Amino acid sequence: MSNRKQHNQEAGYVAERMNPHVKGCKVVIYVAEKQGLDVGEKYAVVCDSHSTLVGDSSLKAARLSMKAPENFCDGCRKIVDEQMEATIDQLQTQYWYLTSEMSWADKQGHIADQEKLRKERFHIVGELLAAGHTGSIDSKLDDFYRW
Ligand SMILES: [Zn+2]
Numbered sequence: 001m002s003n004r005k006q007h008n009q010e011a012g013y014v015a016e017r018m019n020p021h022v023k024g025c026k027v028v029i030y031v032a033e034k035q036g037l038d039v040g041e042k043y044a045v046v047c048d049s050h051s052t053l054v055g056d057s058s059l060k061a062a063r064l065s066m067k068a069p070e071n072f073c074d075g076c077r078k079i080v081d082e083q084m085e086a087t088i089d090q091l092q093t094q095y096w097y098l099t100s101e102m103s104w105a106d107k108q109g110h111i112a113d114q115e116k117l118r119k120e121r122f123h124i125v126g127e128l129l130a131a132g133h134t135g136s137i138d139s140k141l142d143d144f145y146r147w
Helices: 059-067 074-108 111-130
Strands: 013-018 026-031 043-047 052-056
Touching: 013 059, 026 059, 043 059, 052 059, 052 074, 074 111
Parallel strands: none
Antiparallel strands: 013 026, 026 043, 043 052
């Protein structure tokens, strides 16, 4: 679908916003009936990138759908999930790296370094939780390291 598509001349157009997950694409609110969309609600919100839509009874609800298309669009949700997985994978790698650095500092008797690394590692744990990670911090190392 065209990245430059304009919607504001279309029947029933209410509002549009750039899709936060797909560059150059938009999410559009229409008065469903005027646009000929049968969604069983007054408003229809359309992800023009994935050709998906949802019905909302109020403009307030429709605006929320427009801001977060991953709540109704499988295509957008997939993008969000993949980005989240990539972020978590990266953070887990950092966590693993810091753990091995800590182990090395411990063997060398570098207590200050070890403390600094421990703080960094706690920061990574916080980021993992913020990124929506719910499993063990590092399943690969779970049997060897506990925190
Ligand atoms: Zn979408």
